[in-house]
Amino acid sequence: MLVVLTNSVFSQDRDTTLKTKNGIEILPQKGDVAIQFDASPAINYMGNLFSSTTSPVINSPFGSGVFVGKYFTSATEAYRVKFGFNLSKSTSDTSISYGANQEYIISRNTQVQNVILGFGKEWRRGYRRLQGVYGVEGLLQIGSSNPYNSKNYNLTIKQAVDTGVESIGVARDLGTTKLVGFGFGVRAFIGVEYFILPRISLGGEFGWGLGYQFERTESKQEIYTTEEKVITTPGNKISGFVINNDAGGTIFGGSTTISVSFHF
Numbered sequence: 001m002l003v004v005l006t007n008s009v010f011s012q013d014r015d016t017t018l019k020t021k022n023g024i025e026i027l028p029q030k031g032d033v034a035i036q037f038d039a040s041p042a043i044n045y046m047g048n049l050f051s052s053t054t055s056p057v058i059n060s061p062f063g064s065g066v067f068v069g070k071y072f073t074s075a076t077e078a079y080r081v082k083f084g085f086n087l088s089k090s091t092s093d094t095s096i097s098y099g100a101n102q103e104y105i106i107s108r109n110t111q112v113q114n115v116i117l118g119f120g121k122e123w124r125r126g127y128r129r130l131q132g133v134y135g136v137e138g139l140l141q142i143g144s145s146n147p148y149n150s151k152n153y154n155l156t157i158k159q160a161v162d163t164g165v166e167s168i169g170v171a172r173d174l175g176t177t178k179l180v181g182f183g184f185g186v187r188a189f190i191g192v193e194y195f196i197l198p199r200i201s202l203g204g205e206f207g208w209g210l211g212y213q214f215e216r217t218e219s220k221q222e223i224y225t226t227e228e229k230v231i232t233t234p235g236n237k238i239s240g241f242v243i244n245n246d247a248g249g250t251i252f253g254g255s256t257t258i259s260v261s262f263h264f
Helices: 002-012 040-049 157-163
Strands: 033-038 067-072 077-098 102-127 130-143 148-153 172-197 200-224 228-244 257-263
Touching: 077 130, 102 157, 102 172, 130 200, 157 200
Parallel strands: none
Antiparallel strands: 033 067, 033 257, 067 077, 077 102, 102 130, 102 148, 130 172, 148 172, 172 200, 200 228, 200 257
16 A cells, blocks of 8 residues: 555656647657767867857867767666767877987877777656656776877887987887776766757766776887897786776766757
């Protein structure tokens, strides 16, 4: 009896359908699909556009989050899949003059490479245009969780020694030349959505996750005495369980974000 009464009360507090004056459904319904992505870059752009001190900047939505696809099995439940990637590289060059207008160029490269996949389920309840969202999902990360650095040179190690910009028998650093990383985890999330237009909503989401991360690097050096040699050195091995509250751990998707969702 108590269960029946409780379900009756909850059902009265939950809006699963809401239509405009023209009869257009505002909220998602069974069989609908949705695409959700991070709205932070667009918001930053609009803010910078009207700023007198900052130029407009658009960042990739994969820098702090991922795309989310949803399929609604009912007006209050949906399966969701996540996909995102973060591929970035920045280079800074240092030049050393030698000979007649010749330059020895050292290029320092900072790279991030990772792919994030996820699958989960969400539930929702709310009143009219304001809907609460909560759920759980599993996540898989392939690639580096942190930036790594490598170096390139416009001269071989022998050429650098012959020109005098490097010393014979002294190793030249190539930095991190290989990185293997992966992680997996389970994340619980909670958030809200507000439907500003039929089938279009703005929302915010916060979550906690428990996962495992593994990462191993390999670095190399070049040296020349009577011949060119490459020295390979195993790098640090990092592994272990982590608990993260969406404060930047890529396995959990990034920081708490403001998102926009389109339902079809």
